[in-house]
Structures are given as C-alpha cells and as structure tokens.
Amino acid sequence: MTDRIREFLRNRREDGPCLVVDLDVVRDNYLAFAHALPDTRVFYAVKANPAPEVLKLLASLGSCFDTASVAEIEMALAAGATPDRISFGNTIKKERDVARAFELGIRLYAVDCEAEVEKVARVAPGSRVFCRILCDGAGAEWPLSRKFGCDPSLAVGVLEHAHRLGLEAYGVSFHVGSQQRNPRAWDQALASAAGIFRDCAERGIGLSMVNLGGGFPAKYLNDIPAVEAYGSSIFDSLRAHFGNAIPETIIEPGRGMVGNAGVIEAEVVLVSRKSADDVVRWVYLDIGKFGGLAETMEEAIRYPIRTERDGDTLEDCILAGPTCDSADVLYEKTPYPLPVSLAIGDKVLIEGAGAYTTTYAAVAFNGFPPLKAYHI
Amino acid sequence: MTDRIREFLRNRREDGPCLVVDLDVVRDNYLAFAHALPDTRVFYAVKANPAPEVLKLLASLGSCFDTASVAEIEMALAAGATPDRISFGNTIKKERDVARAFELGIRLYAVDCEAEVEKVARVAPGSRVFCRILCDGAGAEWPLSRKFGCDPSLAVGVLEHAHRLGLEAYGVSFHVGSQQRNPRAWDQALASAAGIFRDCAERGIGLSMVNLGGGFPAKYLNDIPAVEAYGSSIFDSLRAHFGNAIPETIIEPGRGMVGNAGVIEAEVVLVSRKSADDVVRWVYLDIGKFGGLAETMEEAIRYPIRTERDGDTLEDCILAGPTCDSADVLYEKTPYPLPVSLAIGDKVLIEGAGAYTTTYAAVAFNGFPPLKAYHI
Numbered sequence: 078m079t080d081r082i083r084e085f086l087r088n089r090r091e092d093g094p095c096l097v098v099d100l101d102v103v104r105d106n107y108l109a110f111a112h113a114l115p116d117t118r119v120f121y122a123v124k125a126n127p128a129p130e131v132l133k134l135l136a137s138l139g140s141c142f143d144t145a146s147v148a149e150i151e152m153a154l155a156a157g158a159t160p161d162r163i164s165f166g167n168t169i170k171k172e173r174d175v176a177r178a179f180e181l182g183i184r185l186y187a188v189d190c191e192a193e194v195e196k197v198a199r200v201a202p203g204s205r206v207f208c209r210i211l212c213d214g215a216g217a218e219w220p221l222s223r224k225f226g227c228d229p230s231l232a233v234g235v236l237e238h239a240h241r242l243g244l245e246a247y248g249v250s251f252h253v254g255s256q257q258r259n260p261r262a263w264d265q266a267l268a269s270a271a272g273i274f275r276d277c278a279e280r281g282i283g284l285s286m287v288n289l290g291g292g293f294p295a296k297y298l299n300d301i302p303a304v305e306a307y308g309s310s311i312f313d314s315l316r317a318h319f320g321n322a323i324p325e326t327i328i329e330p331g332r333g334m335v336g337n338a339g340v341i342e343a344e345v346v347l348v349s350r351k352s353a354d355d356v357v358r359w360v361y362l363d364i365g366k367f368g369g370l371a372e373t374m375e376e377a378i379r380y381p382i383r384t385e386r387d388g389d390t391l392e393d394c395i396l397a398g399p400t401c402d403s404a405d406v407l408y409e410k411t412p413y414p415l416p417v418s419l420a421i422g423d424k425v426l427i428e429g430a431g432a433y434t435t436t437y438a439a440v441a442f443n444g445f446p447p448l449k450a451y452h453i
Numbered sequence: 454m455t456d457r458i459r460e461f462l463r464n465r466r467e468d469g470p471c472l473v474v475d476l477d478v479v480r481d482n483y484l485a486f487a488h489a490l491p492d493t494r495v496f497y498a499v500k501a502n503p504a505p506e507v508l509k510l511l512a513s514l515g516s517c518f519d520t521a522s523v524a525e526i527e528m529a530l531a532a533g534a535t536p537d538r539i540s541f542g543n544t545i546k547k548e549r550d551v552a553r554a555f556e557l558g559i560r561l562y563a564v565d566c567e568a569e570v571e572k573v574a575r576v577a578p579g580s581r582v583f584c585r586i587l588c589d590g591a592g593a594e595w596p597l598s599r600k601f602g603c604d605p606s607l608a609v610g611v612l613e614h615a616h617r618l619g620l621e622a623y624g625v626s627f628h629v630g631s632q633q634r635n636p637r638a639w640d641q642a643l644a645s646a647a648g649i650f651r652d653c654a655e656r657g658i659g660l661s662m663v664n665l666g667g668g669f670p671a672k673y674l675n676d677i678p679a680v681e682a683y684g685s686s687i688f689d690s691l692r693a694h695f696g697n698a699i700p701e702t703i704i705e706p707g708r709g710m711v712g713n714a715g716v717i718e719a720e721v722v723l724v725s726r727k728s729a730d731d732v733v734r735w736v737y738l739d740i741g742k743f744g745g746l747a748e749t750m751e752e753a754i755r756y757p758i759r760t761e762r763d764g765d766t767l768e769d770c771i772l773a774g775p776t777c778d779s780a781d782v783l784y785e786k787t788p789y790p791l792p793v794s795l796a797i798g799d800k801v802l803i804e805g806a807g808a809y810t811t812t813y814a815a816v817a818f819n820g821f822p823p824l825k826a827y828h829i
Contacts, residue, residue, distance in 0.1 A: 092547075092549070122777075123820070124776075124777055124778075124818070124819045124820070127817070127820065144820070145776065145777040145819035145820060146819050146820035146821055147820070148817070148820030148821070148822070149819065149820035152820065166777065167775075167776075167777050167819070168723075169722050169723050169737045169773075169775050170722070170723075171720070171722055171739065172797075172798075173468070189725065190723070190725035190726070192723060192724065192725060192797060193723060193725070196797075211727060222779040222780070222782055222785070223727055223735075224735070224773050224779050224781070224782055225777070225779065226727070227725075227726075227727050227728065228727055228728035228729070230728065230729065231727075231728060231729065255779075344547070346545050346546070346547055347544075347545050347546075347566070347568060347569060348568065349565065349566035349568060349569070349603070350566070350603075351587060351599055351602070351603055351604055351607075352603065352604030352606065352607060353604070353606065353607065359599075359600070361545045363547065367747075367813065371743075371815075374750070374780060397545075397600050399543070399545050400500075400521065400543075401498075401500055401521040401542065401543050401601070402500075403598040403600050403601065403631075404598070404750060405600070406598055406600055409598070421548075421568060421572075422548075435816070436815060436816060436817050436818045436819075437743065437815050437818055438815065438816050439747075439812060439813050439814065439815060439816070440811070440812060440814050440815070440816055440823045441503070441524070441812050442500070442812045442813055443500045443521040443522050443525065443543070443812070444499070444500070444503065444520070444521060444522035444523070444524030444525035444528065445522055445524070446524070447816045
C-alpha cells in the first residue's frame, strides 16, 4: 500500500472491485533488479501485467520484454520497445504465430523440442533460439509442472538441430518456479546449463546466453529475501559453474516487477455461519477466483488482506468469492484470520495484487464484469 | 456432434479455438425436461451459457430463468422473459443489487442466512424468498463445497425471520452437486425439505415451493441416466416425503440444458516428449484452462475429444493448454488416450462443451483472446 494508492481509493466512487497499481513502485522494482544484477538484461514477463502504462514505463527505463503471444509482442512494440528488445518466450507456438512474429522483427525464440525448432527454422530463418530445460521448482509457491522445458540430456540435441537448420543456437533457459523464496534455487539449473554449454562447445557450437527466467517473488504474507540476495547468489553460482567464461544473462521477472505495486479494493458482500455449532465464519467478497484472484487456486498464493478494523480481535474465516460456483472459494483448507467485527459492506484491501490478476479475470462469469484496473 | 455443427465447422476459415452450439439440441433438451418433469417449472441457470440466442430460444419455449447477478437478470429480460419468470438465485448479493433487481420487477430471491433475508426485506419488500440448505453432493463430478446453503436445522429460523420481516417465506432449495450421475441423489435433501415444511407449518408458516436445483448431467465420456430417470426418481421421493401434499417444484438445469449442445474446435500446437525415456507424450492445444476449459480444474470434467485420426492406435498423453502458466494443464494425473499419429496442426473436437466454457474464459491471459462462440 502506498500513499498514492490510498489517495486514489479515497476519491473512488464507482461500484465493484478494482486494482490500483502504483507505477512508482514498478519503477523502483526495475531499478532494484538493474542494480542487483548489473550485467544482466531484464526481460519483463508481459503476461504478469500487460497494462500499457506498465509497458511504457518499463520501455522508457530500458527494459526488454518476454512475450507469450503475438498479441503481447504487439503490445510491447506499441509501448515503444524495438523488436531486438523482445523475445517470444513461449515454448508452445503455432507456426503461423512464429511467422507473424518474424514479420514484426522478432529474432529471439524459446524452444524445448526439435518440432518447435523446425517451426522456427521454417518461418523465422537465422533467428536465435534458446532451449528451455526442466528444473524441479523446489521452494516455489506457485506449482511448477513439467509443462515447459526438456530434460537437460535432450537440450544439446535440440540446440544442435537448430544449428543444423541454420538458426543461431544461442543459449539455455530455465525457470526455478514462480514466487521462488530460495535465492540458491538457481544453482542446480546453472550447473546443468554449464554442462550443456560444454557439450555444445565439444560439437563446435558456441552458446552465448543463459536465460535465468523469472521466479523472483513478490511480498505476500511471508517475508521474502531482498533482490540483492538473489543477485549475489546467482552471481556466485555463475562463477562456480562457468568460471571466468560467464555467459551473457537475462532475467524475466513478472511477479517480482509488479506484484507489490498493486492493491485490489474489494467489498464484503456477506458474512454468515452454516450451522449453529460452526466455529468458522464464511466471509464472501465481491471478487473471487474467477474475478482476478485465480492464483488462489489450491490456495497457492496467500494475499495479505487489510481491513478498516485491523485493530480488532482476529478470528478465522473461510473466504469465498461472489459467484454461484462452489469452486469459487479462496481460502478454506487454511482459513484466513480476519477481524471478528468485519461486517457486510466493509471495504477490504488485497495487497500484492499487481501481478497475475487482471488478465486472469473471466470475461463475464455469472454476469460479473472483469476486474477494473487503474495504473497511476 | 451434430450435422449442423459439422457443416458449420467445414466452412469456418478463421484462426483460433471456437465453440459452436446447436440450438436444436438445446430445444430438445428443454422439451425433454418439460416432458420428464411435467409439473415442474424450468428455471434455466443462465450462468451455464448466457448467449442471447440460447436465452431467446428458451424464453420462447416458456422457460423461466435462474440468475446470479443483475447483469444476468438484464440478459434474461432482454431475451423476452418477464420479471415473474426470473429468480435471483445467488445467495450472495449486494444490497444495492437486490434493490436494482427489485426495480427491474424481480420478486423471487434465494437466501441462506438471516443477514441476507434482511437485505431483501429492506430493499425488496414483500418478495418471495426460498432458503437454500446444504446437501452433501455425493455422486457429483464437479466438487460441491459448503459455500451455499445452511444446515437444514437453521432453515426454519431463516424462513421465520423472513416471514417476520414481511417477506413471503416461499420454500426451500438445495443443490445435489453439478454433473450428478445418481438420480436418487435428490431423496435425502427432499426428506430434509419436507421436515422444514412441517416445522414451518407448526409455526404457522405455509411454505409452497421446493427448488430442486440443478445437477442434471451432460454426456461427457461416461454414459449418464436419461432425464426420465431423474424425473421419476424425484417424483417418487416427492411422494414418499410429502405424501399427497406435493409442493410446487422448480428445477434449475444449466449443464443439462446446454452442455451436450456445444462442441469446441481446437488445434494441436505441439506434440513433444520431455526426455528420451518418457513414455507419455505431451500434447498442447490452442485452448486450455484459462481459455474456456476451466472445468478441467483438478481434472473434474473429462471431455470427450475427437480427432481426424480416431481409427489409429491410441496412446496416453498429457494434455495441456497454450499459455505460459505451468498450471494450464488439462489432464495429467489421469492421462488422456489420443491417436499416436496425432500431429501438429491437427484439429480436435472437444464435445459436451456447451456449458461453463465461454464465460469462464480469461479476458486476455498471455494475450490470448477469449473463446469465440457461435450459436446456430
């Protein structure tokens, strides 16, 4: 919460939940990344929050952009980024989308298998590709599946295939898992990456770049290490595994760039108990899993929630959204402590909501409009 | 799949996934409900698919409408339903939304606690309310939580409170769980409802109506009982628990009304393996959990998927969506058998997709547009 957001909300009159993002916080976050990892290029993960105001600010600060689709590429270009500052970082791309990206000037693509290399080779000739490898994601709060990346043992073959097809085998990427609270989590993946660099070199292919991915956390309920701790830990690992031949590196912060910059204001719609002997209240908000808080899925992300009654006694509640879907429950397995005096009509502030909220909102589930947002 | 949908898709040229709903199937479903439960009024659950074409068709057939928000009420009115054919069935309503509904002529409201009764009494005086009670949901495929409804022991107090505040204590509702495959699942809840009718009568309050809710299944991979089986089983339970004083009843089918009327056409974007010794392929589609298939959450709803290669040998795969979100995986715990010859660029048809797809789609996650839909 910042004074600027507080001031904005004080003057707000309209109905319904809304997200307010303080661009000054985004600016501070960018500068902190640039300072903590001075030799690393920052590719902001557009999917975390693609608001034009955020993209324009970051473009003006010199950021590059990691994009997941042609639409995101177009947004980054519209914000003022040149094509050489944009990567098409999704490993799952239609060939005609790669072709469209190539037309737009994009020359940097993620791949994780030979079939994807072949698409890029056919319609984006001569481009740079980096191969994403699997990473176990231990220590991350948002679940990481095996969806993206190949086993490191396959990566050399994928990069060699790219080289053979006239692409530039540029490097290796990985992702240590979103909301990664362990700054040492990059070490093992960097060891794998260094091994791939050596194996490629033996085959006459000189890799240049390691994409360290995202995973940098936002502050929710628990404290997180400072970005400097990540920077120095990553640098130590780079030196340990690459010695004096430290490669070019990039990072792709999304949550870490915008998460703590945003606050959602919501309203208590109902407080009730289900039976006479229920000890836990149900508290229903006008925002839920389908209105922007999708990351409460499996109760993965636990947002800090402020109320106007925070001095009062706290008591656990089950927190749920406003839709007629029984799955639209935010916190139940681990109930959430909120003031026992919380009442219908009260406003609540959901902090750390700058990332992965607006774009996850459903178009009109139950007739509710998507989350409104203001970037100030 | 119907000939009309097949014909429509044959002529489709644009890119991206789309849903096609055959309105003839919706009409058949409505008539089947009306025939199987001749003494029951049908309140279509608008949230399942609020397309104007669906609402207009059902309004013209004489259907009533169960709505979750003021926006859904407005859609039902725009489709030609009169206010007396619309219920505001969400137990979680802002008081100003109740007031707006009352202005629009709505006189039938769901409640499940005294606080909600008080909102209705203040701004929708004299209206009818029904009290939703909890139901265990055993036999349902989509998880039912305790989010809606109160313990039956509280219902009499809630209805008495309504009566005291000048509302009409109209009846009881419950929901046996979505995609309920056991036609006997209504029996226990009807026993509870009959008890509440007796208890209210003892206090001088004559209830009139039992809202049997939804839960009627759509055909996915497993066979389901015919709607007649539900009709006769429910009628048997009504007779067993209410004797000769069978109350007015309503049902709220959503999935059962539109689920089997829709097919999503999607495209295979990538097929890959993660390591040399992986036995299970990954198949990536251009639609996933955030593009309309939200009901694959926890692999709850398992859609039938047809391909052009259905004669070929089947082999299990992990099925995933196109976004850069590691949670965007459709079927992994129970892998999905698809033709081993399935290739990048192939079209697939996802059947039973007429309910709970379009409106669940995210506004723009990863830059991907929401699911397109055609109602023919």
